[in-house]
Structure formats: C-alpha cells, structure tokens
Amino acid sequence: MSGPDEVLDCRGQRCPLPVINLARRLPELPVGAVVRVLADDPAAAVDIPAWCRMRGQEFVGAHPEGPGYDVRRRH
Amino acid sequence: MSANPVYLDAATAAPLHPVARQALLAALDDGWADPAKLYGQARRARQLLDAAREAAAQTLGVRADELSFTPSGTAAAHAAVLGGLSGRRRAGAALVHSAIEHSAVLHAAERHVAGGGDAVCVPVDRLGRVDLDAWAAAVAAPGVALAALIGASHEVATVQPVPAAAELCAEAGVPLYVDAAQLAGRAPLPAGWSVLSASAHKWGGPPGVGVLVVRKGTRWESPFPADERESGRTPGVVNLPAVVAAAASLRAAAADAAAEAARLAPLVDRIRARVAAEVPDVEVVGDPVDRLPHLVTFSCLYVDGEALLHALDRRGFAVSSGSSCTSSTLRPSHVLEAMGVLSHGNVRVSLHRETTEADVDRFLAELPGIVAGLRAEAGVTGL
Numbered sequence: 001m002s003g004p005d006e007v008l009d010c011r012g013q014r015c016p017l018p019v020i021n022l023a024r025r026l027p028e029l030p031v032g033a034v035v036r037v038l039a040d041d042p043a044a045a046v047d048i049p050a051w052c053r054m055r056g057q058e059f060v061g062a063h064p065e066g067p068g069y070d071v072r073r074r075h
Numbered sequence: 076m077s078a079n080p081v082y083l084d085a086a087t088a089a090p091l092h093p094v095a096r097q098a099l100l101a102a103l104d105d106g107w108a109d110p111a112k113l114y115g116q117a118r119r120a121r122q123l124l125d126a127a128r129e130a131a132a133q134t135l136g137v138r139a140d141e142l143s144f145t146p147s148g149t150a151a152a153h154a155a156v157l158g159g160l161s162g163r164r165r166a167g168a169a170l171v172h173s174a175i176e177h178s179a180v181l182h183a184a185e186r187h188v189a190g191g192g193d194a195v196c197v198p199v200d201r202l203g204r205v206d207l208d209a210w211a212a213a214v215a216a217p218g219v220a221l222a223a224l225i226g227a228s229h230e231v232a233t234v235q236p237v238p239a240a241a242e243l244c245a246e247a248g249v250p251l252y253v254d255a256a257q258l259a260g261r262a263p264l265p266a267g268w269s270v271l272s273a274s275a276h277k278w279g280g281p282p283g284v285g286v287l288v289v290r291k292g293t294r295w296e297s298p299f300p301a302d303e304r305e306s307g308r309t310p311g312v313v314n315l316p317a318v319v320a321a322a323a324s325l326r327a328a329a330a331d332a333a334a335e336a337a338r339l340a341p342l343v344d345r346i347r348a349r350v351a352a353e354v355p356d357v358e359v360v361g362d363p364v365d366r367l368p369h370l371v372t373f374s375c376l377y378v379d380g381e382a383l384l385h386a387l388d389r390r391g392f393a394v395s396s397g398s399s400c401t402s403s404t405l406r407p408s409h410v411l412e413a414m415g416v417l418s419h420g421n422v423r424v425s426l427h428r429e430t431t432e433a434d435v436d437r438f439l440a441e442l443p444g445i446v447a448g449l450r451a452e453a454g455v456t457g458l
Contacts, residue, residue, distance in 0.1 A: 016419040043399040043407040
C-alpha cells in the first residue's frame with residue numbers, strides 16, 4: 001500500500017480544529033487522493049471517522065504514528 | 076442583556092422536588108440523632124429511617140431489607156461493582172460491562188483491574204445499544220463474577236435491553252448489576268437484575284443520597300472496612316434528613332412518572348426533529364424510539380463544545396456536553412466514542428418536572444442562531 005498523497009499536521013490543535021482543517025483541505029485535492037491528518041487530540045479518533053460518515057468521504061484507517069488518520073476523497 | 080434562566084440539565088441534577096423540600100425541613104427537627112442508639116431521640120430517628128427505607132423499597136418494588144442508602148449514587152455504584160465482584164471471587168475475577176457505563180462504574184472497574192482482576196468491555200452500536208451477541212459471549216466465558224449494564228444511558232438516552240441481557244446472565248449463572256440512575260423515579264425498572272443503584276438528585280431528591288439494592292440470595296460482600304450500618308453495605312451514619320427527603324420525593328416522582336413521561340417525550344421529539352431540521356450539519360444521537368423520555372443529545376459539526384455551552388449560558392440555557400473541551404481530562408465522552416458519533420459541539424438537554432413547553436420553544440428558537448454565530452466567528456460557515 002502506498003503512502004498518503006498529503007500530510008496535514010494538526011498536532012497541538014484541539015477538536016474541532018483538525019476536522020475543520022480536513023474539511024478545508026480535502027475538496028482541494030483530486031477525487032481519490034488520500035490525506036493523512038496528524039492529530040494528537042484524542043477526540044480526533046472519534047470525530048474524523050464521524051466527519052467522513054456525515055460527508056460521505058472514505059475513512060481509510062488510523063495509524064499509531066502521529067497519530068494519523070487517513071481519509072480518501074470520494075466525491 | 077440576561078435572559079430568563081432555563082435549566083435543562085436534569086440528568087446531572089434535577090431541581091429539588093417540593094415534596095423533598097418539605098420532608099427535608101420536617102426531618103431536620105426529628106432526624107438529627109443517631110438511629111442506632113437506645114434512647115428516645117434515636118428511636119424517633121430510627122422510625123424515620125425505617126419509614127424512608129420502606130417507602131423507597133415499595134416504590135422500587137423491592138424488599139426493605141434489600142435496600143441501603145449510601146452517601147451518593149457514585150458510592151452506590153462503586154459498592155455495587157466492587158461488592159458484587161468480591162462476593163463472587165470464587166467464581167472468577169472478571170467483570171463484564173458495556174462500553175457506555177457511567178464513569179463511576181468504569182472507575183470501579185479500573186480499581187478492580189489494578190488489583191489483579193479482569194474487565195471485559197462489550198461494545199454498543201451507533202445508537203448506543205449494547206451488542207447482545209457480544210454480551211452473550213462475554214458473560215458465558217469462564218471466570219465471570221459480575222456483569223454491569225446501565226439501564227438507560229445518561230448521555231444519549233438509549234434504553235438498554237436489560238431483560239434480554241439479564242436472561243443471558245441467568246443462563247450463564249452471572250449476577251447482573253443495573254445502574255438505574257436515569258430510570259428510578261422516571262420509568263419502571265426492568266426485570267432480571269441482582270444488584271441496582273440509583274441517585275436521589277436525579278429524581279428531584281437532595282444531593283448526597285444514593286440507593287443500593289442487593290436482591291436476596293445475591294452473593295455480595297462489602298468492599299469497605301466493616302461497619303454495621305445499612306445492613307453492612309455502606310459505612311457511616313446516613314444523612315437522615317436527606318434520606319427522608321429522597322424517599323419522599325422518589326415516591327412522588329414515581330407516582331407522576333407516567334404523566335411526566337407522556338408530557339416530556341413529545342417535547343424531546345420536538346427537539347430531535349427541529350434541531351435536525353433547523354441546525355445545519357448536526358447529528359442527533361441516541362435511539363429515537365427506545366429512549367428515556369426526558370433526555371436528548373446532539374453534536375454540531377465544526378463547533379467547539381465549550382464555546383457552545385458558554386454561548387447558551389449567556390442566553391440563560393443550562394445544558395451539559397460530552398465534548399472533550401468541556402471535560403477536565405480533555406477526553407471526549409467515552410459514550411460518544413463507543414457509539415462512533417461526532418463528539419465535538421456536543422450538547423445534552425435533559426428536561427424535568429419544571430420544564431415548560433415555552434422553555435423548550437425558546438431554546439429551539441435561539442439555538443440555530445447561536446450555532447450559526449459560533450460558526451461564523453470560527454469562519455467555518457458552509458464548510
């Protein structure tokens with residue numbers, strides 16, 4: 001599996017900021033692109049998958065380093 | 076400009092029921108002596124305590140000698156978990172609990188694990204309902220001493236399938252502890268449990284009174300140093316005036332519970348429907364049908380929970396939140412986390428006997444503008 005197309009460093013930011021930054025950046029990437037959101041606020045582990053569900057985007061998975069959360073633009 | 080205060084946090088503490096106030100004031104005069112002593116003042120106190128126990132037991136449908144008053148709902152939950160585990164230690168060292176138990180239960184579980192015991196956490200679905208297949212497997216595993224299932228979620232209102240979970244426990248020979256803090260005085264108690272706890276300030280009683288019920292035949296052993304009070308289940312002299320007020324208000328609340336549920340449930344339905352329709356990008360969480368009549372939770376996308384609470388407070392609305400920024404640990408609510416629903420911008424609204432339709436309508440009229448204002452301030456409108 002290849003790495004993400006882009007890394008969004010949101011470490012040190014408290015929720016909802018990582019989700020807001022993801023929502024701002026993802027539409028600027030091509031459909032199919034994967035962005036990895038680095039976020040150390042524990043709420044990101046809940047809120048990034050929830051945002052993907054609400055917005056119809058694909059939550060690819062979580063990585064322990066960062067921690068990081070991979071999201072693929074679906075539309 | 077300050078608005079009329081509207082208190083919408085009954086799930087934390089309901090306003091004192093007028094019956095509780097009356098009973099508390101009356102009992103201050105007669106209930107100061109130690110009920111265990113052998114003189115007139117003590118006998119009067121003993122009579123009050125016995126009557127309070129009898130009334131509370133009757134209201135909850137249990138025997139008086141099964142019911143003990145504790146210094147709080149939290150103390151009752153701790154005693155339920157640790158005492159249930161202690162009494163069954165020959166059967167095993169595992170506690171099975173749902174992922175959405177009250178933090179008092181989870182903290183007791185942590186203590187048990189720190190002491191060498193095991194805890195098995197059973198997941199819930201998106202609506203906050205415990206996974207019964209996983210529950211069945213967990214309680215049937217060898218070495219389970221106790222299972223704990225909250226009767227209804229204090230955070231998202233979802234009523235748990237306690238009778239089905241209890242049946243699975245019975246088949247496995249495992250006693251079930253039910254945290255009934257949001258049910259007692261509001262809804263009929265489910266069947267099938269062996270240990271139960273509740274908290275008086277949730278039903279309009281005073282703070283500082285909990286209830287612990289241990290059914291006859293349940294193997295339960297006090298986790299505390301020995302003390303003969305309250306059938307040896309909880310140490311220390313009880314706050315008798317508060318206990319008397321708790322029992323009187325429990326009876327009053329339970330007598331009105333069906334009518335109150337019929338009045339509040341449509342107001343919660345209105346909140347669920349109008350918040351979803353009138354606040355963009357909001358997730359109303361919890362089971363829309365199998366739920367408590369008085370409680371509703373929703374999360375607003377891109378909104379900071381703490382900022383939302385402060386903005387609502389400035390408009391006179393007292394509500395609660397499961398968002399991480401509102402907790403001392405800066406962790407999101409474990410209940411929202413277990414359900415996999417949005418945790419930021421979270422608001423819990425819980426109604427009570429003094430809540431009016433006008434209160435709810437004013438909240439619903441002001442909320443969309445408050446959320447829109449916060450989003451505009453954060454520059455996230457239309458994101």
